[in-house]
Amino acid sequence: SEHIRIGIAGYGNLGRGVEAAIDKNPDMTLVGVFTRRDPAQVTTLGADTVVRTMTELPSFTDEIDVLILCGGSKDDLPVQGPELAALFTTVDSFDTHARVPEYFAAMDAPATAAGTTAMISVGWDPGLFSINRLYSEALLPDGDTYTFWGRGLSQGHSDAVRRVPGVAGAAQYTLPSDTAIDAVRSGSRPVLATNQKHTRECFVVLEDGADAAAVEQAIVTMPHYFDEYDTTVHFISAEELARDHSAMPHGGFVIRSGNTSTEASQTIEYRLALDSNPEFTASVLVTYARAAHRLNQQGRTGAVTVLDVAPALLSPKTPAALRAELL
Ligand SMILES: NC(=O)C1=CN([C@@H]2O[C@H](COP(=O)(O)OP(=O)(O)OC[C@H]3O[C@@H](n4cnc5c(N)ncnc54)[C@H](OP(=O)(O)O)[C@@H]3O)[C@@H](O)[C@H]2O)C=CC1
């Protein structure tokens, strides 16, 4: 039967989640974790997990079928993605929405040249929510689509805050507006500005000697992450961060209300409720690694997104079994 050999590039919340998710998929094997740090500093879930430096990756091109990129979207993936897509079929969770077109192009060139497949922006948003926004808009042309997240910890926004000079640690929570949700659920199809749907709340540990006012200003004005929102910043100790902000729950929903006739109002809704944002996202990444490997074997090279993936490619079951069980 098919067997897929996985590498993990970058070992943080997501990398750890991918290590766990591979254990849940019998058709997958973890070849190793690749880190920019000293491997001796990296403690993995599995005691026997191989940990190597990122610089060793070029010597693993024959041993890895799909490399799952678990770096941060703000600063890591824009550099690591194109370099690694030139060597491996990759899957990543790039989630700076405004920069997706530019990142897609940056991944498409090396992957096309190398004959690899670069599947970008895999996760739940972008990812599963993107698929449901597509279904909703295609199925109900006359309608409006809304996306709400939280209350929960956004990993992309937490990563972005951690990259601000003077920040030693951070957690960012996204809070949906109940007023906005009620208006949407009423079916009145309201027009809502970005800052009417969510607010953002950051808990930040400062490095010794850092200027709190300067850090706060850098966060609340950050393009693509915070500049369109009302954001509050709290400064806490490293102990408080570890004690109160280690769980990473999240979730949300995509809802479209539309009309198929003046009399008939229709609603489509897709919802997630997550105890662990990173573990769920990692499970999505591993599932789509199966599809990326199959697409590459079919000769589909260059950059692709979840919107290009036929659902059957995601399943470990054969098409015949899927037809017998799911249709
Ligand atoms: N599309 C979606 O729905 C989702 C997307 N994401 C994306 O996933 C990205 C990664 O999230 P997350 O895993 O939480 O980010 P982390 O900050 O945990 O990890 C990012 C990188 O930082 C390095 N790192 C991790 N821990 C440490 C440490 N203790 N000391 C020094 N460096 C460390 C690792 O690189 P190295 O090992 O090389 O040092 C790692 O690859 C986010 O930026 C977000 O964009 C996340 C959730 C959902």
Ligand SMILES: N[C@@H](C[C@H]1CC(C(=O)O)=NO1)C(=O)O
């Ligand atoms: N990409 C997000 C996944 C969801 C969560 C989110 C937000 O809270 O702004 N936007 O998209 C993440 O990093 O957690």
